[in-house]
Amino acid sequence: xxxxxxxxxxxxxxxxxxxxxxxxxxxxxxxxxxxxxxxxxxxxxxxxxxxxxxxxxxxxxxxxxxxxxxxxxxxxxxxxxxxxxxxxxxxxxxxxxxxxxxxxxxxxx
Numbered sequence: 001x002x003x004x005x006x007x008x009x010x011x012x013x014x015x016x017x018x019x020x021x022x023x024x025x026x027x028x029x030x031x032x033x034x035x036x037x038x039x040x041x042x043x044x045x046x047x048x049x050x051x052x053x054x055x056x057x058x059x060x061x062x063x064x065x066x067x068x069x070x071x072x073x074x075x076x077x078x079x080x081x082x083x084x085x086x087x088x089x090x091x092x093x094x095x096x097x098x099x100x101x102x103x104x105x106x107x108x109x
Contacts, residue, residue, distance in 0.1 A: 013078075017065060025098055031059070040096065040099060043056075053087050053088055054080060058072060060094040
């Protein structure tokens with residue numbers, strides 16, 4: 001079994017798949033101007049920037065299979081138009097799964 005790092009989480013109006021593969025992590029570090037471990041640290045420590053949350057959710061939706069235009073629209077509606085702390089736990093879960101694998105994945109299989 002390949003470690004996919006895909007998680008399904010409630011977001012906005014439904015439950016969506018999120019995934020940060022290699023390409024998405026590369027894009028995310030460019031958008032957030034830091035490496036993935038630094039981003040994880042910022043999200044965990046409370047020193048995150050508002051775009052850290054938005055870009056993580058947007059890029060995670062794309063990695064989960066959503067078309068980029070739809071991901072931008074959905075993230076705009078449910079991240080930019082909502083209080084920033086509302087989506088912080090989601091962003092943290094997406095980044096952690098992207099780096100460590102999804103919680104239900106068995107290591108070594």
